[in-house]
Amino acid sequence: MRLNRRQFLGTAAGVAAGVGTAALLKASGSSYSVQGIDCASYQGDVNWSSVKSSGRSFGFEKATEGTTYTNPDFAYNWSHMKSAGIIRGAYHYGHPGSDATTQANFFYNTVKPVSGDLQLALDIETTDGKSPSQVWNWIQTFIARIKTLTGRPGIIYTGYYFWVNSVGNPDNNLNCPLWLAAYVSDPSPYVPRAWSTWSFWQYSDSGSVPGVSGAVDLDCWNGSLSNLKNLELP
Numbered sequence: 001m002r003l004n005r006r007q008f009l010g011t012a013a014g015v016a017a018g019v020g021t022a023a024l025l026k027a028s029g030s031s032y033s034v035q036g037i038d039c040a041s042y043q044g045d046v047n048w049s050s051v052k053s054s055g056r057s058f059g060f061e062k063a064t065e066g067t068t069y070t071n072p073d074f075a076y077n078w079s080h081m082k083s084a085g086i087i088r089g090a091y092h093y094g095h096p097g098s099d100a101t102t103q104a105n106f107f108y109n110t111v112k113p114v115s116g117d118l119q120l121a122l123d124i125e126t127t128d129g130k131s132p133s134q135v136w137n138w139i140q141t142f143i144a145r146i147k148t149l150t151g152r153p154g155i156i157y158t159g160y161y162f163w164v165n166s167v168g169n170p171d172n173n174l175n176c177p178l179w180l181a182a183y184v185s186d187p188s189p190y191v192p193r194a195w196s197t198w199s200f201w202q203y204s205d206s207g208s209v210p211g212v213s214g215a216v217d218l219d220c221w222n223g224s225l226s227n228l229k230n231l232e233l234p
Contacts, residue, residue: 028185029203032220034058034228038091038202041071043212048077048084050211057225058087060121064107065093074110087228089118091157096138097128104145113150116232120146121155121179125162132168139167143174152233155179155200160190170194177231179219198222199231 036058039046051059061077064070074090081088092107094100113120122142127135139156146154157179163169169192177199182190187201200219207218221228 029201029218029220032201032222034221034223034225036060036087036200036219036221037207037209037212038062038217038219039073039077039212041073043214043216044073045076046073046080046213047211048080048086051209052084052086054210056086056209058089058118058219058221058228060089060091060118060219062123063090063092063111064103066095067098067102067106069093070110078111087116087118087232089121089155091121091123091155093123093125094138094142095126095128096124096130096135100138100141101145104142104149108146108149113233115234118231119152119155119177119233120150121157122146122176123157124167125158125181127166132166136167136170140174143176150233155231157181157200157202158192160192163192163194 035056037051037056038060040062048059059081061074061081062071063074063078078088078090090107090111090113092103094103107120111120122139124135124139130138143154143156153175156173156176158167159181171194173194178191178195179200179202180187180191180198181202183204184190187198187203191198199222201222202217202219204218206215209216209218
């Protein structure tokens with residue numbers, strides 16, 4: 001993920017939650033038993049064996065963006081996640097300004113997901129100047145195509161304020177688990193009305209994890225490891 005975090009998450013988020021320090025945010029998210037990270041080209045080639053040894057069970061890697069961009073580090077990280085025993089997921093940075101079906105096809109053909117991989121994830125955090133109704137229509141088309149290609153709906157990564165203000169706050173989650181970006185001590189108030197709770201919570205963008213060069217996004221799963229495996233493709 002790469003937009004200005006305060007623009008995407010909403011500048012009021014931290015204040016509204018009464019959050020004091022980054023350490024508090026990390027402590028809260030790190031209290032969940034199933035931990036993971038998500039990476040993009042900023043992290044380069046990751047030592048996933050070290051990530052696994054640090055106690056992380058899952059990871060997401062950015063695969064594609066729009067209709068033409070492929071993360072140059074995706075192929076390396078994708079294969080090494082699997083060999084290290086990390087439950088692996090891939091995400092696409094969506095651009096509502098270009099065709100949703102074309103982007104979904106591009107994403108799927110790049111990742112080539114197999115049994116045991118997590119359902120494909122859509123990172124939606126930009127509008128490309130489109131209206132909320134247009135963005136929502138785009139999301140529906142993208143997810144429908146992913147379901148056709150994989151037999152499973154996607155995972156939706158978003159933030160509360162983006163979903164409310166830029167997607168129009170629809171109450172339909174398209175049967176997609178929520179991957180919530182919220183740098184707060186308690187993410188519950190920031191779950192959009194389309195979901196009853198979050199599935200993944202990205203609770204920091206400044207984590208330090210063995211095997212990763214520089215800061216990395218920290219995530220947790222809202223359940224047990226066996227529950228997480230229910231999101232794996234058959």
